[in-house]
Amino acid sequence: MKKILFVASLSLLLGACQEKKTSAQKTTEENAKVSLTYSNLVDTATREEVGKALEAAGISPLNAASFLESVSLFNRTVGAQAGLVKEGFTTIDSLLPKYDEVAIQSIWGKQYPMFQGYNCRLTAFTLLRDLIVFPTVPEQGTKGESEVLFIDQESLSNAPKKLFTPEEESCFFTLFRELPTIDTKDVNVHLQTLQRCWKERGITFRYPQDHSKASLISVVFHSQISPEENFLFVGHVGVLLPFEDGLLFVEKLAFQEPYQAIKFANRGAVSDYLMNRYDVEWEQPTAIPFVMENDQLIEGYRPNPYKRR
Template structure:
């Protein structure tokens, strides 16, 4: 059985709205709690899944030239290669940059071999938050140790058990502070919710310092049952020679992807074109370096 069905079942058990990073729901329809007003328009995007040495070298050069630590870059490339090697039909991956009409349903045909340990344990896959963190972690500082929420259940399982991830204690604390969900009470107004998210991140002393070229973009999604906003998708954006480059893991079981855009507004339109970030009356909120995008 493909891991997407296993993950979905577990997510339903813990009662959380694991979308975006946690589960590929590209084919959601109105019957899956997405109202007609939330059906998104198709947004064309130029992308690659970084499956050959040429693209790999281009990504490496891009990251290092924009201040990403070389060891972190090597680890990130290792993530990509580990994933791509386990895709059963590699023809579904895009080697070079190609333009597609929409990202929704793009990876429906992807079938991934699971990583299983000698004791039979199936390892949790790297998701969008984990991959973005690897590139961005040196720009983030936090203080204090807090308990991880159920929304990060699969992330923590991967951190603790997947040998390809090399997190120290500081990395894990930083990760939880950065990505733990935020209680919003009965707030409905987006401006108020943004204030609540920023206030909570300030309490956790989450600070971002970078060179201005590299940004962390988080899409916060509402869980109306728990009254929380959680990071449903996370990407890294790099401003490079007049272009805006987005690097992401599309979902835990879907490919790594690099996309390019001519301006920030097109990046925002692209991020909001995912069907799987809708389902609540509170629309998704996008923060870039913890500020409103």
């Protein structure tokens, strides 16, 4: 019963995020001059450019190649009907690129009826698994115990290739499994709870403060089943790395949504982009999402500056 309630709560939360994207986009465009420069890594030249940047930021050639193979699989499958950027980077006057999600789901489902695809967590871990340290793999981190990651597990089981070793799968679930918290809207309390829990699980980062290396960017959500039962979970993740004179944020939006590589000038802009996408609820009983870089709050974090109050 607990799992059913938790999954229902999770579905409502993510559904609310999806439902209010259009409203958030309109508010953004009305109240601020914004733009986004991004690529879907469709063409060979851009994939090679991003691949070199990934390796320069400390990601192994093997992991970068595995990531780019998955990108190519997705882009070949959904084709031109998805609304992807066909070549290089493009700039739009919005923080929310538009894709034909109905077409993507239809095409993907016909090609892979049993395979959901890869999501943000699987993608980020593919790239950063060597930069996240697990001194030991706690027994609690084994697969099959998470009420949030069951679709991730299905994807790993049904994927056309073996993505992780058994040890890496255990580390994946150790990192992303949900954790209990208390009933409060204080983001600092939830941040400290997550930091303590990751420390207890033996999770550290090889280059926690080195901005020349790739880092894990996590959007953390607070979910409430009842006032007595509250959870934190990583609802979205991506990889941040130096690129040209600024930063590049690499993400997979969702299982059957595109890969994106987005250029940003600074970390505050990364946080604003993510909060505009996910901090979209009003008067909810839970804390707003917060954005972490590795195991610290990202520099420049603030509530969604474009949300209509």
